[in-house]
Each structure stands twice: as structure tokens, then as C-alpha cells.
Amino acid sequence: MAKNLINPARVDFVTLRLFCAVVQTGSITKGAAQCHLALSAASRRLSDFEAATGAQLLERSVQGVSVTAAGHAAAQHAMRLFQGFELFSSELADYSVGYRGHVRLWANMSALTEFLPQALADFMAQQPGIRVDIEEQLSADIVRALLDGLADIGVFAEGTPAEGLTLAPFRSDELVLLCPRAHPLANARKLAFADCLDHDFVGLNRGSSLLELTSRAAADAGRTLRMRVQVRSFDAMCQMIAAKLGVGVLPLAACKETAGPRGLKAVRLTDAWAQRQLMLGYSANRPLSAAAQVMVDQLLLPGGSGTRR
Structure with a gap:
């Protein structure tokens, strides 16, 4: 019909x-x-x-x-x-005041916390004529935004369904178990994630790639996460863990500076998934603007802000 x-x-x-x-x-x-x-x-x-x-x-x-x-x-x-109309109006207004390009970058919390601040500072210093709009979003939402044309470039967790995107490895981060120093798990130098599942957990809100990853790992071990508290940021996770409300899995770079002062210990995980890859992606069906291409090239420079493979 x-x-x-x-x-x-x-x-x-x-x-x-x-x-x-x-x-x-x-x-x-x-x-x-x-x-x-x-x-x-x-x-x-x-x-x-x-x-x-x-x-x-x-x-x-x-x-x-x-x-x-x-x-x-x-x-x-x-x-x-x-x-789309707001983006249309905003980008044309940028050109009217002298900008030479406009890039919309969406990234997950791990990328924005660990790797992108310095990379973006370097990029903006070298390309002052390019305006960059940055949004923190969940990995799955980033992929949808790239496919819908709401974002030009995205950085998100490997394993996120991304059909229709061109992908390149961006950075890898190490996930660790964070717990109070007085916690029984703090005595270990390394741990298998399955050995942590008898304890209460603090995690990110539903929909985060990290929550999905740890929930899947628990299911693979025939268990479920004892999720006691869910929050919206790594800093809030650290605060809840310091308050002895549970243990949590998060990137080492997101907690290593504050773990000591807060009385916390980061314990390495022996699971293969604890070495996590972040991907840089953009639409395979829509050409990048000149400004977005410049950003991709700089973020993936060998030895620079990223690593092209």
C-alpha cells in the first residue's frame, strides 16, 4: 500500500x-x-x-x-x-562574525574527562578561526547524533553499534576497581571482576557504556551487580565510594589524582575488557567539512592527541 x-x-x-x-x-x-x-x-x-x-x-x-x-x-x-534549524542558524552566524569553520564534537564522559581537554585546547590554539561546540553524551546517543547529522565527530566506547560510521581507534583507557582503603578488596594488588561481585557497587546512570560493560561482565560470570547508588559523573562516583556506599569501576585517569586525598585505592582488574578502547567516528555517508577534517587529522596524529591506525 x-x-x-x-x-x-x-x-x-x-x-x-x-x-x-x-x-x-x-x-x-x-x-x-x-x-x-x-x-x-x-x-x-x-x-x-x-x-x-x-x-x-x-x-x-x-x-x-x-x-x-x-x-x-x-x-x-x-x-x-x-x-537542525538552530544548528543552521548558529553556523551561519559564526561565518558572519569571521569564523572559518564550525565543528560539533560529541564525546562520552571518559573521553572528555581523560583525553580531550588538552587535545581540544591544542586544537583551538592552532585553529582560532574554527569554533568547536562540545557535548557530553552517552555512547549510543553519540552514534545516533552522527547518523542524524546533529554531530560531526564523536568519541565513544568500542563495542557501541556503529553501522554507517567511519571509525578509527582514538585512545585506550584502563578501568580499575575503586574502593575505600579500609575495604577488604583494597588489600589486593590485582583482582578479577568476578571476585568483586559479593560487594555493593556505585555506578553511573542507566544507559552509560561503562554500566553496560560491567553489567554484561557480571552476567557472564552468572551474577548480577549489586548496584546500590547510581550517579551522573565520575567525581560523584568517587564521593559515594569515599562515603563507603560501595565500590565502583571507572577509568584510572578519572580517579588517580583524587583517590589518595579521599582515602581511596584503585585496584587493577585482570579482565581483558578492563583495557578499553575509545573510538573516533563520523558519518560514512556524509563528507566532513574542511574544519571537521582538520580536527580529525589532528586528533589522530601519531604521538599527538590521538593515534591513527
Whole structure:
């Protein structure tokens, strides 16, 4: 059966912005107010939008509105369109004030904590005419952003599904078990991860590549992680571990400077996965801009900010 495609002429950014505001607030009245539209005009726009899509996007009631499955899909695409338009406006504005290029770099927490600060400082010093926007994101979200064109370059954990990307090894980091010095595991010089699973853990929030890695390793050992606390950063992990709320696995570079002052010890893990590779990736189907290519080349220089293989 042939699909009835939406006529772009029947959808404008004002209507898309209104629809997103209604979805976020759960109210046509509040959405209209956010967009500075009269309620009657907002209702007409939403009805016309639904007619254009050929699907019911909102369910209306005296309590407000709820979003249908089709409405959730429409909202996700509308947000991507807005992000794309904002990037479009921002990049053109950069050129108007003298920048020669604009690179959008997304990286996971490990890369931003350990390797990228100095690499980016060096790059910006050598390329002052290139503006760099940096975002910390989960590895899987970085891949999606590269495929959707929201990011130019990404750095993320090896093993993240990345079909459609060109990949190069960037850096490797060593994962260690961090625990208080008075903890029973602190007496070991090296440990197998399976020998740690009788203890409570502190970890990152759901969706992080590190949580997925350690959860999978526990499952391979026929166990589950006793996850007691989940936080959003390596520094917060260190604080929770110092408070004796559990042990945790994190990159050595993320904790080696603060472990001693906090009364913590980093114990090396004997598991092969504890030597983790970070990958640099970009779309295989969309050419890099000249500015993004310059950044890739510099980050992967032998003996420099990265290692090309």
C-alpha cells in the first residue's frame, strides 16, 4: 500500500513549535501561551497539522491532552527539525562574525574527562578561526547524533553499534576497581571482576557504556551487580565510594589524582575488557567539512592527541 507523504507546504515551524510545547506541557492553553498564540489559532493549527499527517496525534479531554503513539513519533521528529534549524542558524552566524569553520564534537564522559581537554585546547590554539561546540553524551546517543547529522565527530566506547560510521581507534583507557582503603578488596594488588561481585557497587546512570560493560561482565560470570547508588559523573562516583556506599569501576585517569586525598585505592582488574578502547567516528555517508577534517587529522596524529591506525 502506498504511503500518503506529508506535504511540506502544509507544515511550518510555528506549528511544529506549538505542537512540541503542547506535548511538553500537556495543555493546548499552556502551549499556545508559550508560543504567544491565541487559543483559537493554536487549536486550528493543531487540527490542520493532524489533518496533514493523516493521524491523530493528541487525545483531548477536560483534563488536558495526552499524546498518542503517532504523536510521540511526531514530537521526536519535530525536535530534530528544531535542532537542525538552530544548528543552521548558529553556523551561519559564526561565518558572519569571521569564523572559518564550525565543528560539533560529541564525546562520552571518559573521553572528555581523560583525553580531550588538552587535545581540544591544542586544537583551538592552532585553529582560532574554527569554533568547536562540545557535548557530553552517552555512547549510543553519540552514534545516533552522527547518523542524524546533529554531530560531526564523536568519541565513544568500542563495542557501541556503529553501522554507517567511519571509525578509527582514538585512545585506550584502563578501568580499575575503586574502593575505600579500609575495604577488604583494597588489600589486593590485582583482582578479577568476578571476585568483586559479593560487594555493593556505585555506578553511573542507566544507559552509560561503562554500566553496560560491567553489567554484561557480571552476567557472564552468572551474577548480577549489586548496584546500590547510581550517579551522573565520575567525581560523584568517587564521593559515594569515599562515603563507603560501595565500590565502583571507572577509568584510572578519572580517579588517580583524587583517590589518595579521599582515602581511596584503585585496584587493577585482570579482565581483558578492563583495557578499553575509545573510538573516533563520523558519518560514512556524509563528507566532513574542511574544519571537521582538520580536527580529525589532528586528533589522530601519531604521538599527538590521538593515534591513527
